[in-house]
Amino acid sequence: MFHAMKKHGTARRLALLTAATTGAVLLTTGPAAAHVEVEADNAQALAENVKLTFVAESESADAGITELRVVLPKGIASADVAYDKGPEGWKFTARDDGYVIKGPAVKAGEDAEHSVVVKQLPDAKELAFKTLQTYSDGRIDRWIELAEPSGDGHGNEAPVLELKAAAPGAKPASPSPSETQPASPSPTPTETEPESSPAAQAEAKEDDGGLSTGAWIGIGAAVLIVAGGAAYAVRRRAGAQQ
Structure with missing residues (x-):
């Protein structure tokens, strides 16, 4: 009887160990958890001079992040985005559809964080910032997928900033003088020409x-x-x- 109880206890421990091992394998073979996140100091529609902070998590233990290309959502022009800060030595360059920030590779395995200031957020419920994340070995992580209405993701979702409703009375900022100033009229031709011409x-x-x-x-x-x-x-x- 003693031997039977001992045998039963051993089998039970083996079963528990097998279950734990299987769970660990499933966790390690699942989709990568790394991604890019964005947050704001004032995540509200039509808010002005808002600082956005992006954190690009590393998925490589051997190569460091060297570049981030961010595609701005509709309602935010690249001319309305100013660079705040980022990894040491990185430079900011505006593009037609957004901006690029790049420089010396951060330490392998470390995240890359940077921030920009937006002149005004658009009147929307959420903003998606599609991002391409490049490593020193040439690898590129494309965080560009948009979540499905059902809530199901694709594993490479773009960072999304959810916005509160606009404050009462908030309005879109006035266009810059260069946008509203009409073009200089062309000189009016003279009605008659000199007789000597x-x-x-x-x-x-x-x-x-x-x-x-x-x-x-x-x-x-x-x-x-x-x-x-x-x-x-x-x-x-x-x-x-x-």
């Missing part, structure tokens, strides 16, 4: 049958000379007949 001379030439004013004066003088000569000849002939 080539165009005026050409126009006068066309109106006078293709001859210039000087030509017409010469013709007039020639006509007068011919007429005068004819009159003189007529008078002389009349005198000779008398």
Whole structure:
């Protein structure tokens, strides 16, 4: 009987050990937990001068993070984002669809954190910031998937910032002067051109049958000379007949 109880206890311990081992294997083979997170000091729609802080968790024990490319959501222009701080030596560059921050690799296994200041958050319920995370060995983690309405994720979801409703009376900030100032009107052309201009001379030439004013004066003088000569000849002939 003693041997039977001992055997039963051993089997029970083996069963517990097997279950624990299986659970550990399942946990280690599941999807990676690392991702990018975003938070704000004032996560509210239409809030102004809001600081956003991003934390990119490392998924590599051998390579450090060297670059983060963030695609801004609709309603936030890259011109309205100012760099605050980030890893030592990293530089900020604005792009048409967002911005890039990069520099010397952070220590392998360590997270990369940076922050930016947004002029104004849009009037929305949530904002997704698609992010590409690059490592010193060339590896790229693409945190760009959007969560399904059912709540099911894809494992590479983009960081999302949930916003509170806008404060009463809050309005979109006025556009910058450069956006509202109308373009300088083009100079108004003069209604008439100076008579001395080539165009005026050409126009006068066309109106006078293709001859210039000087030509017409010469013709007039020639006509007068011919007429005068004819009159003189007529008078002389009349005198000779008398």
